[in-house]
Each structure stands twice: as structure tokens, then as C-alpha cells.
Amino acid sequence: MTAMLDVAGLGHTYQAKDGAHRAIDGLTFTVGAGELVCVVGPSGCGKSTLLRTICGLVKPTEGGISLHGNKIDGVPEDLAVVFQDYSRSLFPWLSVQRNVEFPLRRSLGRKQRRARAAEALELVGLAKAVGKYPWQLSGGMQQRVSIARALAYQPALLLMDEPFASVDAQTRFELEDLLLKVKREQNTTVLVVTHDIDESVYLGDRVLVLSNSPASVVADLRVDLPGVRDQITTRESDAFVTLRGEVARLLNVGRPTAQRKVAAEAAVAAKWAEAERAALREAHAEDHATN
Numbered sequence: 013m014t015a016m017l018d019v020a021g022l023g024h025t026y027q028a029k030d031g032a033h034r035a036i037d038g039l040t041f042t043v044g045a046g047e048l049v050c051v052v053g054p055s056g057c058g059k060s061t062l063l064r065t066i067c068g069l070v071k072p073t074e075g076g077i078s079l080h081g082n083k084i085d086g087v088p089e090d091l092a093v094v095f096q097d098y099s100r101s102l103f104p105w106l107s108v109q110r111n112v113e114f115p116l117r118r119s120l121g122r123k124q125r126r127a128r129a130a131e132a133l134e135l136v137g138l139a140k141a142v143g144k145y146p147w148q149l150s151g152g153m154q155q156r157v158s159i160a161r162a163l164a165y166q167p168a169l170l171l172m173d174e175p176f177a178s179v180d181a182q183t184r185f186e187l188e189d190l191l192l193k194v195k196r197e198q199n200t201t202v203l204v205v206t207h208d209i210d211e212s213v214y215l216g217d218r219v220l221v222l223s224n225s226p227a228s229v230v231a232d233l234r235v236d237l238p239g240v241r242d243q244i245t246t247r248e249s250d251a252f253v254t255l256r257g258e259v260a261r262l263l264n265v266g267r268p269t270a271q272r273k274v275a276a277e278a279a280v281a282a283k284w285a286e287a288e289r290a291a292l293r294e295a296h297a298e299d300h301a302t303n
């Protein structure tokens with residue numbers, strides 16, 4: 013598989029008044045064209061630093077990054093980012109259509125922008141919301157707009173930083189399935205940073221587990237699950253449960269308190285997710301019984 017993103021020996025040390033801080037150390041991995049790779053790691057390990065270097069906002073002190081063969085040296089043009097905080101990334105004074113068109117204003121004419129935005133909004137199920145404003149939409153719908161805006165740009169790489177962390181569990185499941193559908197239909201190359209171990213396994217073709225700060229790659233795990241996934245049956249499958257356990261162990265074993273805390277939080281989150289799925293199953297069963 014051709015490497016769309018190539019991260020080689022990446023290291024970064026921040027120089028602060030109170031001394032130097034080593035944030036990432038010898039990070040090496042690739043993301044193939046059309047692949048979805050999830051990055052998990054303990055809080056404060058250096059995930060944002062990694063994203064900032066890929067976005068060209070921070071110049072690494074060692075190593076380098078290439079995006080489809082071109083060394084990143086500044087903000088790359090063919091990259092789009094979806095952030096956790098959708099409410100701050102959309103312009104409240106622009107309609108949904110205009111928000112999605114915004115990044116295309118320099119590269120495309122009006123007609124082409126319209127068409128590209130309409131296509132992306134259709135893909136995320138928001139074709140009817142073009143004339144609405146972000147504040148007229150639910151949180152999940154606003155995040156769909158952010159995703160549509162990123163897709164309309166047709167980036168070589170879509171970076172997502174905790175993209176579903178600010179929505180409720182049901183919406184999160186819907187958005188995860190939307191991302192998988194988009195990736196299948198558009199063959200988009202995606203790098204997702206998430207704190208959620210279950211989410212990393214559910215979404216990923218691979219999961220990269222990072223160490224405590226300074227971040228390095230502890231494991232690069234292939235997710236051997238079918239391409240088409242289901243929130244209930246996939247998460248119940250033996251392969252899913254085994255892999256989720258492996259990621260949790262890698263985050264936990266021999267690591268300091270912060271990392272154990274992440275794994276403990278993940279275990280609690282997994283219990284909540286299981287309760288959500290049980291409620292979903294009950295709702296489905298009731299629907300069947302009444303129809």
C-alpha cells in the first residue's frame with residue numbers, strides 16, 4: 013500500500029522558561045492511502061504535539077513527515093482537520109452551505125463550490141439543512157457539518173482530533189458509522205486521535221498505541237474486523253473484545269499512574285457503552301414487538 017503519510021523518527025522538545033520538555037520521541041509510522049488509523053495514548057503523552065507537527069504548525073526538532081511524498085514544511089494545503097469542539101470551528105453567521113464552501117473560496121469558482129458542498133452535505137445526510145445556521149442544529153448535526161466541510165475540500169489526509177468526544181453516546185455511534193461509510197465510499201485516508209479504546213478498535217484499520225510522555229509508538233495493531241461494522245454485533249465479537257483488551261493492557265502495563273487512570277476510565281466507559289448497547293437492543297426489540 014502506498015504511504016499517504018510517512019512519519020519518520022519524529023521528535024520534539026519544547027523550550028519553556030522553566031526548562032526543556034521532551035513531548036514526542038522517535039515516532040515512526042505510516043498511514044497507507046485509504047487507510048483509517050487511530051491513535052490512542054495517555055493524557056498529556058504528546059498526541060496534540062504529533063497533530064500540530066502533521067499540520068505544519070510546530071516544526072519538529074528531529075525527524076520529518078511526508079504527505080504523499082512531499083515533505084511537510086509549513087501548513088500543507090491538502091489536509092483537513094476536524095476538531096472536538098464543533099461549536100468553535102463553524103462560523104455562526106454563515107449558513108451550513110456557506111460554512112462547507114468556505115475553505116474552497118480561493119480554489120474553486122462559485123458554481124463548483126456549490127456543487128462540491130452539496131455533494132458533501134448529501135454524504136453526511138444533511139442535504140436538507142443547507143439553508144440553516146449552525147446554532148439551529150443539534151451538536152451531532154454541527155459535527156456532521158464540520159465533517160462535510162473537511163470532505164468537500166477533498167484532502168489527501170483527514171485529521172480528526174477527538175472528533176466525537178463532545179456528543180452523546182447515541183450520536184457518537186451514528187457519527188462513527190458515518191465516518192466508516194465515508195471512508196468506504198470515498199476511500200479517504202484518515203488519522204483519528206481518540207481517548208476511547210473501544211472507538212479506536214471499532215473505527216480503525218490499525219490502532220497505534222502511544223507510550224507515556226515523551227510519546228513513542230508502543231504498538232501498531234492491525235484490526236482484523238470486517239470492513240462493514242455494526243455497533244452491536246461487532247462490539248460483541250470475540251475479535252473486538254480481544255483487541256480492546258490488548259489495547260487496554262498496552263496502555264496499562266508497567267505504566268505510571270496517569271496511564272493506569274486512562275485504562276481505568278476506559279474500563280468504566282466500556283461498561284457504560286455496554287449499558288447503552290443493552291438499551292439499544294431493548295429499544296429494537298420493542299420496535300419489533302410493536303410493528
Ligand SMILES: Nc1ncnc2c1ncn2[C@@H]1O[C@H](COP(=O)(O)OP(=O)(O)OP(=O)(O)O)[C@@H](O)[C@H]1O
Binds near residue numbers: 027034058059060062
Ligand atoms: N507549547 C508548549 N510548551 C511547553 N510544553 C508544552 C507545550 N505544549 C505542550 N507541552 C507539553 O508537552 C506534553 C505533551 O503535550 P500534548 O498537548 O501534545 O499532549 P496530549 O497527549 O495531546 O494531551 P491531552 O491528552 O491532555 O490532550 C505535555 O507535558 C505538555 O505540557
